[in-house]
Structures are given as C-alpha cells and as structure tokens.
Amino acid sequence: MTTTTSTPRSTGSGRPQPGAEPPVPEDESAALASVESAEPVGVPSPRGMARAVLSTLAQPGPLAREAGRLGRDTVRILRGTAEIAPSPKDKRFADPAWSTNPAYRRLAQSYLAVTGSLTSLVDAYEARGADWREVEQARFVLTAFTSALAPTNTLLGNPAAVKRAFDTGGRSVLRGMGHLLSDLRHNGGLPTQTDRSAFTVGQDLGISPGAVVHRDEVIELIQYTPTTARVRQRPLVIVPPPIGRFYFLDLRPGRSLVEYAVSQGLQVFMMSWRNPTKEQADWGLDTYAQRVVDAIGVASDITGSPDVTTLGLCAGGQVMTTALNHLAATGDDRVHAAGYAVTLLDFANRAPLGAFSGPRLLELARRNSTRRGVISAREMGSVFSWMRPDDLIFNYLVNQWLMGEDPPAFDILAWNADGTNLPARLHEQFLEIFGDNALVRAGAMRVLGSPVHLSRITVPTFVTGALTDHLTPWDGCYRTTQLLSGPSTFVLSYSGHIQSLVNPPGNPKAHYWTGGEPGPDPQAWRASAERHTGSWWEPWAEWMLERSGDEVPAPAAPGSADHPPLEPAPGSYVRDRRPA
DSSP, X not given: OOOEESSOOOOSTTSOXXXXXXXXXXXXXXXXXXXXXXXXXXXXXXHHHHHHHHHHHOOHHHXXXXXXXXXXXXXXXXXXXXXXXXXXXXXXXXXXXXXXXXXXXXXXXXXXXXXXXXXXXXXXXXXXXXXXXXXXXXXXXXXXXXXHHOGGGSSTTOHHHHHHHHHTTTHHXXXXXXXXXHHHHHSXXXXXXXXXXXOOBTTTBSOOOEEEEEEOSSEEEEEEOOOSSEEESSOEEEEOOXXXXXXXXXXXXXXXXXXXXXXXXXXXXXXXXXXXXXXXXXXXXXXXXXXXXXXXXXXXXXXXXXXXXXXXXXXXXXXXXXXXXXXXXXXXXXXXXXXXXXOOOOOSSOOGGGTTXXXXXXXXXXXXXXXXXXXXXXXXXXXXXXXXXXXXXXXXXXIIIISOOOOOOOHHHHHHHSOOOXXXXXXXXXXXXXXXXXXXXXXXXXXXXXXXXXXXXXXXXXXXXXXXOSSSOHHHHHTHHHHXXXXXXXXXXXXXXXHHHSOOTTOTTOEEEXXXXXXXXXXXXXXXXXXXXXXXXXXXXXXXXXXXXXXXXXXXXXXXXXXXXXXXXXXXXGGTOOOO
C-alpha cells in the first residue's frame, strides 16, 4: 500500500528523473526481490473477500471519520493547499510532472487521500480485534483495488508514458497495444513479467552436471557429478517445494546452491517433482512424503552410506518434516541431520500464507478436488502477484502496455513464470496445516500411517529464516528450533523469501546473523546475534560437512547396478516430458 507523508517531497535538483528508477527490475538483485513463489497458497474466494471488505466498511465511527477527513482533504486539494505527497520511495510518482503540473499534482493527491482513508479503515478494523485472517483478506482486496486505481496505470494519467508516446511518434502506444493483446490471449490478462524465450532449461538453467538415477510416477532423483577428488561419505538429499521447478537451486553457474554444495565436497541428490495434472488429483502428503523416504533409500544405496542428511526448502520442508516424523515413529534412523530453509511449521502467529485458509476455503479445495483436480500454477501465481500488485503487476503493466517496452529477461523471473500445478488433495492438506496449525497439534495429522508429533524428531537441525521475508516471517521459521527435539542451529539471512535462497557467496551486500543456542524468544536471540558479511550458504555448508562423515574417493560414475543412470540432468520431469 502506498504511504503518504505530511510534507511535500523535495523539488530540488536531486529529484529522480523519468526513467531514473525503472518500474521493472534492472538487475539480478531487484529481480530476486520481486519473486514470491515456491509456497502453496489458498486461492481467495469471492464470498470471503467480499465479507472481509464489507466488515471493514461497516464501521460507523471510523467510516464517518474517514469520510470527513477525505472531504477536508478534497477541499484543500482543489484549493492547492494540500500537503499530501507520495512517499519518496514510490517509483510511480517519480516524474517531475507530479509536483510541477497542477493537474497531475491534484490527481496524485486525490488518489493518495483515498488510499490513505481505505488503509486507515483496515487499520481500524484490525484495532477492533478482528480475526487476523479477515484483516489480511480485507487488506489483500483493498490493496489490489487501490493499486489498480492508480492514475499511473492509464496512458493519460501517466506523464512519463505520454512523453514516451510523443517522443516515439506513437510507436510506443502501438507496441504497448501489441503486448496487451498478447497478454490477453496468452497470460490470463496479466502483463508478462519476463521474456521466457531468453532461457532454456538444460541449456541456460539447471545445467550442473549429473544424471537421473531414479524415476517413478512422482519424482526423478538427480545425482550430481562431484567436482572434488574426494567427497563426504554421507550424501545430501535436497527436498525442494512441490510448487515451481527445482532449478531455482541451480539457476546458472555462480548462482547455484547445487554447484556450491558440490564444490564443498558434498554428494548431492536432488528431488525433481513431476508436474501433476487432474489425473493426479488424489496425490497428497502420503504420496509426497513417501517419495522423500524413497529418495533417502536410493541415495543411501548408491553411496553405500547407512544414512543421509537432508535439506528442505519452503513447502518442501513441510513435506520433509512429515517424512522425518514417520521415520522417527517407525524407528528408522536413516537421516543423520536435517536443514530447513524459510520453512514455517507453526502457523499460530500471523503469516500471509494462512490468510486464505479458513473453513470455506478448505471446502472450496475439496470441491476443486472433484471438479478440476489441480490448483493451477496460474491461479497460485496470481495470488502471489496480487499480494504485491504495485511491484508484481502494475509496474509491468506500465512498462509493457503503456511505455511499449519488451519484458525483461532475468533467469529468476523465467523460473518464476515456469510454474507447476498442485494436486487438489495436497493443496487441501496444506490449507489444513495453515488454517488448523495441524503440524503443531500433536496427532492432528497422520502421514504414512504415523500421527505427526514434531517432538519425536530428534535429529540435529540447521534452520534459516530471512529478515524481510513476509511470506514465511523469520520469527515463525525460528519456531522450528523449539518444536523439534534435537539440537538446533539458527541462522538469519538478510533478505526476502526466494532472494534468501538464491544467495551465493561473494555478494558484498549479503549478510547474515549467527547466535548461541536458540531459546524460546526469537527477538532475544537476534539481540545477541553476531552479524557477518556473506551468505548463509557458508555456515550451512560448514555445519553440514561436520555431519557428513569421512572423506572418501569421489565416485567415478553416477548411480549403481541397482540404480543405473537414466538420462542426464536436469531430467525430463522439470521439462514436463514423460519418458516411456
């Protein structure tokens, strides 16, 4: 939501000029910061959103107060005496015309006055003690509404776009119309975020050498080729989220967690989930957790190690947890240590992922199970985009539709647009985890026949959160250290959700915090934590190496007699191919 200030923005020579702050990512860091995928999310129901908005507006006192304030602001705006001004960080109003042209200045002030009043109504609704999920739903709808209402989203209401049209003799308008028509036909009516044709999986992305050494109807398991003469005996099994493709962990050389882990002497195995269709509607946590157990067995067989280490990322960490619980319940000790990256297990506290997980949404998910079979990547991607519409929708609308620019080409945006479906049964269970906090409530869920009791998981864990992650807040991720029974290490990364995962060493802006043994209070841990320059990959690799056994000669070839290599990495499932 746009903020307003009580004093006008400076009009000195340091004012940003048109184009000085591009509305779309201009570098890899900005592209990473704009990505919000890799988590399951509830698809909001129109009835639920309408109910939340009506409840927000049905506040006689706050509504009358904001109506009076808006009326007074309108009078001052018309007189030219209003002091409402955009935030200096609001890129939409960077053009000098918004302060120097009386008509544009009044247009911006009117818009900001309306959005400020709507924001105040949501704040008042929250202050009344409304359920935080209803507050988040109301904020979601009103943020989308006010973002769409911005004058900068129209040609005449955007002075930079008007100037571009004049400068190009109207060619920018024609190109923009072409982009608009293409997006209406091929992208569900939303502006395209990136040029996907600039990258090809297996040629530009996901190119770390390796081989598929196991395949069933749900996963392919990739064993990566060692780059060191000696490796640690105990292999690492990585469990990526079942939303999106695994190759955000293997983008390109220099930006690959796989490449980094292999360079440290770890034997790395990656699970690659198949993209389900409606025929796989009944795939649930049993299906996915069993594949984690199977991958552990394959990696153990190939390497000859009696046990493995694991790393679960985002929702993959939740799936991994149900597998760890089952192994613990059945006395299976094939996991020696486990890592968690930006994974929430406890949804008792406020988190955007839980905003759309009420009983009605659970019922909607059940109906979808019989009607469509999957929650599509487009549906989930749209929800993520509308959580931050200024950054993830209207910036691109202005750039492509109004300015006539081509979509940018960034590897992480290409990955983000390469979405996957979620089986209706698994989606329903994720919503149950969000809405009922089912993982934390002992025995509330049963996976692979074992009631989930997080306290029975006693393996050592390495847990990370990200400071500016609003999808899985870091203090919620920290809670994992208290829910599991084994010794735990917590590291706090500096950035957002996906940005914290694609975080190779060498970035001078990157930093992280380490501290002592995690106690009950995350804020107390942070207050005493030590800040380091670099990536959390570094302390994670050090922690993992200490728990990965002795050094042994690197294998000369992938797979084994029982698990021969089937095809080179990155495999078929990541490219939606179905091998015979």
